[in-house]
Amino acid sequence: xxxxxxxxxxxxxxxxxxxxxxxxxxxxxxxxxxxxxxxxxxxxxxxxxxxxxxxxxxxxxxxxxxxxxxxxxxxxxxxxxxxxxxxxxxxxxxxxxxxxxxxxxxxxxxxxxxxxxxxxxxxxxxxxxxxxxxxxxxxxxxxxxxxxxxxxxxxxxxxxxxxxxxxxxxxxxxxxxxxxxxxxxxxxxxxxxxxxxxxxxxxxxxxxxxxxxxxxxxxxxxxxxxxxxxxxxxxxxxxxxxxxxxxxxxxxxxxxxxxxxxxxxxxxxxxxxxxxxxxxxxxxxxxxxxxxxxxxxxxxxxxxxxxxxxxx
Amino acid sequence: xxxxxxxxxxxxxxxxxxxxxxxxxxxxxxxxxxxxxxxxxxxxxxxxxxxxxxxxxxxxxxxxxxxxxxxxxxxxxxxxxxxxxxxxxxxxxxxxxxxxxxxxxxxxxxxxxxxxxxxxxxxxxxxxxxxxxxxxxxxxxxxxxxxxxxxxxxxxxxxxxxxxxxxxxxxxxxxxxxxxxxxxxxxxxxxxxxxxxxxxxxxxxxxxxxxxxxxxxxxxxxxxxxxxxxxxxxxxxxxxxxxxxxxxxxxxxxxxxxxxxxxxxxxxxxxxxxxxxxxxxxxxxxxxxxxxxxxxxxxxxxxxxxxxxxxxxxxxxxxxxxxxxxxxxxxxx
Amino acid sequence: xxxxxxxxxxxxxxxxxxxxxxxxxxxxxxxxxxxxxxxxxxxxxxxxxxxxxxxxxxxxxxxxxxxxxxxxxxxxxxxxxxxxxxxxxxxxxxxxxxxxxxxxxxxxxxxxxxxxxxxxxxxxxxxxxxxxxxxxxxxxxxxxxxxxxxxxxxxxxxxxxxxxxxxxxxxxxxxxxxxxxxxxxxxxxxxxxxxxxxxxxxxxxxxxxxxxxxxxxxxxxxxxxxxxxxxxxxxxxxxxxxxxxxxxxxxxxxxxxxxxxxxxxxxxxxxxxxxxxxxxxxxxxxxxxxxxxxxxxxxxxxxxxxxxxxxxxxxxxxxxxxxxxxxxxxxxxxxx
Numbered sequence: 007x008x009x010x011x012x013x014x015x016x017x018x019x020x021x022x023x024x025x026x027x028x029x030x031x032x033x034x035x036x037x038x039x040x041x042x043x044x045x046x047x048x049x050x051x052x053x054x055x056x057x058x059x060x061x062x063x064x065x066x067x068x069x070x071x072x073x074x075x076x077x078x079x080x081x082x083x084x085x086x087x088x089x090x091x092x093x094x095x096x097x098x099x100x101x102x103x104x105x106x107x108x109x110x111x112x113x114x115x116x117x118x119x120x121x122x123x124x125x126x127x128x129x130x131x132x133x134x135x136x137x138x139x140x141x142x143x144x145x146x147x148x149x150x151x152x153x154x155x156x157x158x159x160x161x162x163x164x165x166x167x168x169x170x171x172x173x174x175x176x177x178x179x180x181x182x183x184x185x186x187x188x189x190x191x192x193x194x195x196x197x198x199x200x201x202x203x204x205x206x207x208x209x210x211x212x213x214x215x216x217x218x219x220x221x222x223x224x225x226x227x228x229x230x231x232x233x234x235x236x237x238x239x240x241x242x243x244x245x246x247x248x249x250x251x252x253x254x255x256x257x258x259x260x261x262x263x264x265x266x267x268x269x270x271x272x273x274x275x276x277x278x279x280x281x282x283x284x285x286x287x288x289x290x291x292x293x294x295x296x297x298x299x300x301x302x303x304x305x306x307x308x309x310x311x312x313x314x315x316x317x318x
Numbered sequence: 319x320x321x322x323x324x325x326x327x328x329x330x331x332x333x334x335x336x337x338x339x340x341x342x343x344x345x346x347x348x349x350x351x352x353x354x355x356x357x358x359x360x361x362x363x364x365x366x367x368x369x370x371x372x373x374x375x376x377x378x379x380x381x382x383x384x385x386x387x388x389x390x391x392x393x394x395x396x397x398x399x400x401x402x403x404x405x406x407x408x409x410x411x412x413x414x415x416x417x418x419x420x421x422x423x424x425x426x427x428x429x430x431x432x433x434x435x436x437x438x439x440x441x442x443x444x445x446x447x448x449x450x451x452x453x454x455x456x457x458x459x460x461x462x463x464x465x466x467x468x469x470x471x472x473x474x475x476x477x478x479x480x481x482x483x484x485x486x487x488x489x490x491x492x493x494x495x496x497x498x499x500x501x502x503x504x505x506x507x508x509x510x511x512x513x514x515x516x517x518x519x520x521x522x523x524x525x526x527x528x529x530x531x532x533x534x535x536x537x538x539x540x541x542x543x544x545x546x547x548x549x550x551x552x553x554x555x556x557x558x559x560x561x562x563x564x565x566x567x568x569x570x571x572x573x574x575x576x577x578x579x580x581x582x583x584x585x586x587x588x589x590x591x592x593x594x595x596x597x598x599x600x601x602x603x604x605x606x607x608x609x610x611x612x613x614x615x616x617x618x619x620x621x622x623x624x625x626x627x628x629x630x631x632x633x634x635x636x637x638x639x640x641x642x643x644x645x646x647x648x649x650x651x
Numbered sequence: 652x653x654x655x656x657x658x659x660x661x662x663x664x665x666x667x668x669x670x671x672x673x674x675x676x677x678x679x680x681x682x683x684x685x686x687x688x689x690x691x692x693x694x695x696x697x698x699x700x701x702x703x704x705x706x707x708x709x710x711x712x713x714x715x716x717x718x719x720x721x722x723x724x725x726x727x728x729x730x731x732x733x734x735x736x737x738x739x740x741x742x743x744x745x746x747x748x749x750x751x752x753x754x755x756x757x758x759x760x761x762x763x764x765x766x767x768x769x770x771x772x773x774x775x776x777x778x779x780x781x782x783x784x785x786x787x788x789x790x791x792x793x794x795x796x797x798x799x800x801x802x803x804x805x806x807x808x809x810x811x812x813x814x815x816x817x818x819x820x821x822x823x824x825x826x827x828x829x830x831x832x833x834x835x836x837x838x839x840x841x842x843x844x845x846x847x848x849x850x851x852x853x854x855x856x857x858x859x860x861x862x863x864x865x866x867x868x869x870x871x872x873x874x875x876x877x878x879x880x881x882x883x884x885x886x887x888x889x890x891x892x893x894x895x896x897x898x899x900x901x902x903x904x905x906x907x908x909x910x911x912x913x914x915x916x917x918x919x920x921x922x923x924x925x926x927x928x929x930x931x932x933x934x935x936x937x938x939x940x941x942x943x944x945x946x947x948x949x950x951x952x953x954x955x956x957x958x959x960x961x962x963x964x965x966x967x968x969x970x971x972x973x974x975x976x977x978x979x980x981x982x983x984x985x986x987x
Binding site for chain 2: 657658661883884885887888889890891892893894895896903906907910980981982983
Binding site for chain 1: 683686687694697806809810812813814815816817818821822824825829830836921922923924925928929932943944947948950952955956958959962963966967970
């Protein structure tokens, strides 16, 4: 029996548990009750906190752009085109002599607004429909379900480009197209939440009281589904930003006269620029990645903080 | 050591460490499980009875551990300290399933939905015995038939969702009994079933106990089940066994205020609508904000200052109680 | 003997159930396809210009006299009411006539068949690589939860889904092709190439870029699915039987965790096709994706429509296959 008897080795987990036991027995942990448990778990998640910090930094930098750069994003200075980074232009200049750093900051405004706006718009439509149709069921639900299935059978990019071909390229068109292609997955998710909540007893009780369906669905059930919905909105924002950048890179997204992160990268289609003028596209790409990464960290942190099996 | 005792638990303490808190779910529990007899562990939800069972089987989740105490299994080859074995080591795994087996509360979620019932019974058989696939399948079919499942040759190839609730639990029992274990631990086996099915399952378990001389540890929150099935009873409250003895001793002469209060709060069929039903006053304390000393103190009619120290285990004639005032309780009965 | 006979009968019943399930799924597709083709045709109709320009080859038209042209219009149903036109167009599709490209006048069918192998090559590699590798890493991550490897992989996975795929491609081209000269920076083949090995250097970079991004997504999902599965009650039951850990993880945990992962991979197929569009453009890969981009840029509506139609059909077909695999993996599904 010797090789299977544990010699009471203190593992790292054991020591963590000992610490918690000591704290508990001294009464120190009882006072923590007031702080929301979810918030505390989120704060303990180092990645999520880092995500919030990076997110806020980029957000402020972009929307308070005039504070960080003296240039105008549209100022053309052909004499100074394609300059590598210098003290005057910390990220160099592009093909038309515009300051890259300035374009990065102002471009961020548009990209973030497009991303967030599309996510919120899609969420508004998708959640409203999903909430009501999911709760009521029946013909309406079936119909919308089929429509959403239809839309989801198209590869996203192909559907978006299809619509761009038909309606033409513009900023507002792009927003509308994004919302139209994005509501389906929000709808599916909200509906799934509703379907599981529908069986809860308080719903039966509300129905028995004769309360109106709209009120039941939106006032009582929806708040319970807000957790996954907000996680989804966060992650959708990230996805829309990635989409916009990809499309603008191809020149098929936001029209090239408005600077967005993707449009700046558009220049990198030229192999020579790719190789020799790295300052024009590498920092922008890194910024996008960092921003989306921070959003993903936040979304994951939101999701994990409600998971009871995780050591908080 | 008493030859009839198959499993002895002494001063078991199991703590949980989820959400950065320390929950003393089981805080000093002792009892014996005797061969051929049923010990019922009864208590409210959250009193630690399931945790005791999981501790014995060494199936505790990752964020928990056995802090203190001993669990001794008196096997044919000598005494084995289960708490000292490596959790998933070869020796503990040899015991699990073949010498000590467990059945769980919800047979629908406790059986793997993607494998047939036969597969899962055979898994247990082949894990502990050298058998060919054909022999194992025949044995599984025989087990199902013994458990009262009709058409076992067909059922053995069916999936859990194709069974009814009662049949599923029978299948679980078949799986647990497949290697003729010395100890069967049943964690609220009928809570998820209809009352009529409940009776059938208990009848089955009783039969198996008598035929195989199995020691049964039954966890329940239902006093009726205790009255029906138990040879011995252990009453648990907030992580301690507050009273322990034969079913006659505990149910007829409760010595602990909690047991007495429990029995007083149960309506009795046939006593009519004017019978006195006394709910227990107060609420179960928050495990993270426990009373000092005896855990039942704040809700107890016999509370005095002495109760701020945890009572010792006092045993009279095989009837154990953890209360300073047990003499008064016995007198008041 | 009785056991054997009953087992055989049950097996046959199972097979029959599966076949009816497949049939039901396929039949369900038909209305979907009808609606989609209808919408596509609507788009084509709304386009300015003469329908005959894309329904018949420009070479043929150039050689026709006005009467012949009118006859052709009759045959193609261009003078009939809308619904008839739609069905005649649908008939043409089934006969393999996908119309003609507005910009080059080449039959779309030929374009598609010409470019399809390149895309299939990329997509297949990406699919297999990401499914296998992603699942493996995700499952291992889940089993070793909280370990250094798990944390490292989680972060890598996060980075993988945050970096824009095309940016990753550009960086890869910059380093591996333009700076280190390990691989060519684009194209699929050059004159003089004969065997697959000749083409291999061209294939590596684009397929790697496409695979790695998708692997990250699969890995994260596989990890979650495995963690969910290992938290289930039947895992406890398996352990209570004394089953060794490796078997608990593999036979019980992994087996149940795989079904959602397969479903996810099925859902990812649209993304795969979409990703191909961008990757092909960056690497100048002569597949359907880059052809699509070209068509969008030149407002070549018939080509855009047809490629969209084809990609949707591919996705729908894939979803049927995924459903069948799910039914095979999860016995609860069939009794729908």
